[in-house]
Amino acid sequence: MSLITGTRxxxxxxxxxxxxxVDTADVTTLLERGxxxxxxxxRAAVDRLAAPMDTVAAYHxxxxxxxxxxxxxxxxxxxxxxxxxxSAEAAGAAPEVGIPGAVAVELVxxxxxxxxxxxxxxEQRRHRDTVWKVHGPAQAILVGDALFALANxxxxxxxxxxxxxxxxxxxxxxxxxxxxxxQDISYEHRETVTVEECLEMEGNKTGALLACAVSIGAVLGGxxxxxxxxxxxxxxxxxxxxxxxxxxxxxxxxxESTGKQTWSDLRQRKKSLPxxxxxxxxxxxxxxxxxxxxxxxxxxDFASFSEEEFATRAALIEEAGGRAWxxxxxxxxxxxxxxxxxxxxxxxxxxxxxxxxADFVVVRKR
Amino acid sequence: MSLITGTRxxxxxxxxxxxxxVDTADVTTLLERGxxxxxxxxRAAVDRLAAPMDTVAAYHxxxxxxxxxxxxxxxxxxxxxxxxxxSAEAAGAAPEVGIPGAVAVELVxxxxxxxxxxxxxxEQRRHRDTVWKVHGPAQAILVGDALFALANxxxxxxxxxxxxxxxxxxxxxxxxxxxxxxQDISYEHRETVTVEECLEMEGNKTGALLACAVSIGAVLGGxxxxxxxxxxxxxxxxxxxxxxxxxxxxxxxxxESTGKQTWSDLRQRKKSLPxxxxxxxxxxxxxxxxxxxxxxxxxxDFASFSEEEFATRAALIEEAGGRAWxxxxxxxxxxxxxxxxxxxxxxxxxxxxxxxxADFVVVRKR
Numbered sequence: 152m153s154l155i156t157g158t159r160x161x162x163x164x165x166x167x168x169x170x171x172x173v174d175t176a177d178v179t180t181l182l183e184r185g186x187x188x189x190x191x192x193x194r195a196a197v198d199r200l201a202a203p204m205d206t207v208a209a210y211h212x213x214x215x216x217x218x219x220x221x222x223x224x225x226x227x228x229x230x231x232x233x234x235x236x237x238s239a240e241a242a243g244a245a246p247e248v249g250i251p252g253a254v255a256v257e258l259v260x261x262x263x264x265x266x267x268x269x270x271x272x273x274e275q276r277r278h279r280d281t282v283w284k285v286h287g288p289a290q291a292i293l294v295g296d297a298l299f300a301l302a303n304x305x306x307x308x309x310x311x312x313x314x315x316x317x318x319x320x321x322x323x324x325x326x327x328x329x330x331x332x333x334q335d336i337s338y339e340h341r342e343t344v345t346v347e348e349c350l351e352m353e354g355n356k357t358g359a360l361l362a363c364a365v366s367i368g369a370v371l372g373g374x375x376x377x378x379x380x381x382x383x384x385x386x387x388x389x390x391x392x393x394x395x396x397x398x399x400x401x402x403x404x405x406x407e408s409t410g411k412q413t414w415s416d417l418r419q420r421k422k423s424l425p426x427x428x429x430x431x432x433x434x435x436x437x438x439x440x441x442x443x444x445x446x447x448x449x450x451x452d453f454a455s456f457s458e459e460e461f462a463t464r465a466a467l468i469e470e471a472g473g474r475a476w477x478x479x480x481x482x483x484x485x486x487x488x489x490x491x492x493x494x495x496x497x498x499x500x501x502x503x504x505x506x507x508x509a510d511f512v513v514v515r516k517r
Numbered sequence: 518m519s520l521i522t523g524t525r526x527x528x529x530x531x532x533x534x535x536x537x538x539v540d541t542a543d544v545t546t547l548l549e550r551g552x553x554x555x556x557x558x559x560r561a562a563v564d565r566l567a568a569p570m571d572t573v574a575a576y577h578x579x580x581x582x583x584x585x586x587x588x589x590x591x592x593x594x595x596x597x598x599x600x601x602x603x604s605a606e607a608a609g610a611a612p613e614v615g616i617p618g619a620v621a622v623e624l625v626x627x628x629x630x631x632x633x634x635x636x637x638x639x640e641q642r643r644h645r646d647t648v649w650k651v652h653g654p655a656q657a658i659l660v661g662d663a664l665f666a667l668a669n670x671x672x673x674x675x676x677x678x679x680x681x682x683x684x685x686x687x688x689x690x691x692x693x694x695x696x697x698x699x700q701d702i703s704y705e706h707r708e709t710v711t712v713e714e715c716l717e718m719e720g721n722k723t724g725a726l727l728a729c730a731v732s733i734g735a736v737l738g739g740x741x742x743x744x745x746x747x748x749x750x751x752x753x754x755x756x757x758x759x760x761x762x763x764x765x766x767x768x769x770x771x772x773e774s775t776g777k778q779t780w781s782d783l784r785q786r787k788k789s790l791p792x793x794x795x796x797x798x799x800x801x802x803x804x805x806x807x808x809x810x811x812x813x814x815x816x817x818d819f820a821s822f823s824e825e826e827f828a829t830r831a832a833l834i835e836e837a838g839g840r841a842w843x844x845x846x847x848x849x850x851x852x853x854x855x856x857x858x859x860x861x862x863x864x865x866x867x868x869x870x871x872x873x874x875a876d877f878v879v880v881r882k883r
Contacts, residue, residue, distance in 0.1 A: 307685040315681030319673040
């Protein structure tokens with residue numbers, strides 16, 4: 152393991168800090184506020200599910216373990232709830248106005264995780280066995296469906312015109328999420344994927360729902376469509392920056408932090424941004440990588456590859472420039488996101504906090 | 518085969534006609550109107566899906582075959598679209614006002630078929646291989662999700678207050694649909710299910726969405742909640758009558774008409790109404806049936822059972838009174854549905870047509 156450590160993300164920052172003045176304490180407070188306000192409402196919504204779906208969902212969220220005993224899972228980074236509350240504040244409303252939006256977005260996000268893990272055959276998520284591994288495929292499908300329905304219910308029971316508009320935006324985002332997963336699946340079976348196709352897929356899979364998180368609170372707070380669209384632009388590019396960092400962590404991330412295996416995305420032969428960019432770069436390392444990956448696709452022994460074999464591939468991706476390109480892409484998307492933010496009138500504090508969250512997204516280690 | 522024919526539905530009406538004056542020509546016209554008005558809008562909605570989901574959905578609806586060539590599948594009985602258009606007329610609106618409701622309900626219905634067929638391992642639907650058999654489990658999950666999202670989109674893009682109310686009712690119905698499937702799955706693993714539990718499950722699985730079909734057009738046409746609730750009451754009990762008939766057809770239906778195997782529900786060890794009622798009846802046939810089914814549950818040879826073995830079980834269900842009880846239950850629910858209809862003010866013609874549809878539901882052979 153020690154030989155490999157030198158090429159992993161934990162020894163150097165994944166992306167050099169964009170803003171040297173990022174106040175991580177402030178970001179931690181924002182994330183914790185999102186979690187503290189949204190989680191009780193999320194739990195109350197999940198409690199409405201009929202047995203055994205309530206239990207299966209509680210396992211997925213990390214509130215209980217596989218035996219049904221209370222657990223203290225972290226339930227993810229909670230970036231989306233934090234954004235939804237700030238979104239309400241961006242429209243001049245109280246953060247609490249964004250809570251149903253935060254909950255609905257979290258429900259849709261987790262609906263997609265439940266179904267994607269099953270479709271992709273992923274056995275681990277957040278350091279634990281995935282729902283289909285523990286409770287079976289039928290429960291993963293069913294509880295995913297239930298969370299999706301619940302997301303709409305949580306919004307629509309507000310009974311306001313704003314709730315209808317918010318649900319429409321959430322529906323659009325969900326359709327994109329599904330499009331992205333369809334692209335992801337189809338790319339797995341293709342020999343080549345262009346950088347543009349990869350970015351489009353990531354925009355659908357990650358950008359659309361983050362965009363919705365950033366507009367939904369504002370819409371619930373009465374913002375007009377132009378404001379909501381601009382906020383979504385910030386969120387969409389933030390999502391692309393987020394995903395670029397995720398792709399870096401998927402190869403060079405520290406398993407202790409990410410909760411995934413070493414070289415996680417390489418083990419899954421994922422055509423993520425660093426891989427696609429390295430293949431598109433040309434040059435000796437790029438060509439050698441292409442040969443290796445083409446052979447891997449047909450290999451019977453892939454499942455028993457050693458750490459060293461994955462390390463070789465990671466080194467070639469880096470040598471071909473895939474790692475540097477992806478870091479640069481994260482920075483580029485971060486800049487576009489911040490530019491969109493400048494075009495929306497909002498309280499100075501809220502803008503500074505949205506900006507700090509954007510900085511956090513690109514420097515995070517998990 | 519000929520020995521068995523005598524106990525099947527095709528030789529005697531499943532349920533004796535409730536209203537000897539049922540004008541089947543009128544009902545056929547209503548069903549065809551629903552199909553004619555809803556199908557083009559449904560197809561346009563499905564065409565919005567990204568490839569390959571559009572193709573997979575088109576296969577599911579019977580518009581193309583497994584090779585992608587145009588096909589002329591019947592896409593089901595189309596009771597729900599017919600109801601949604603009548604629903605708009607019940608509120609004094611034009612039938613066209615109900616079209617987005619008809620399409621949304623059909624999308625949710627088909628989302629649930631795609632997922633249920635996969636969860637239940639059903640290989641045939643409407644005389645053809647199910648989607649997961651042809652296109653794989655991932656596509657069945659993904660396209661189901663997409664149809665569910667599309668249902669909300671079709672309604673919410675109307676952008677009206679009524680559309681928000683309609684979507685809320687559809688969401689409630691969808692949640693019940695999912696609850697019903699959860700109950701269905703859990704009952705499969707249980708030794709005994711009461712008649713009440715079975716009725717509750719069927720109310721969720723079938724009643725809730727039929728109820729929504731009957732209220733959604735009216736809501737889009739501006740009906741108040743009281744009217745919508747009463748229409749849902751009619752639809753809910755119509756759904757229970759529908760399901761009771763389905764349960765009869767699932768055992769004694771003619772495979773030529775139903776598109777399912779002989780003794781279809783018995784082959785799946787489904788605890789449907791006739792079975793549950795027969796087990797609850799007591800008496801020698803009931804006890805003998807209980808012994809056989811308990812042994813079947815543990816049997817290694819169940820998959821290779823002969824026609825005669827299923828015929829024996831069907832005969833015991835009938836002897837114990839399960840078939841008669843279920844026929845009577847269909848009639849009972851039909852009567853409750855018609856009584857609810859009487860409590861809503863609506864044009865005389867619309868009431869007569871809703872009444873004729875209720876009659877059709879209990880006399881159908883497929």
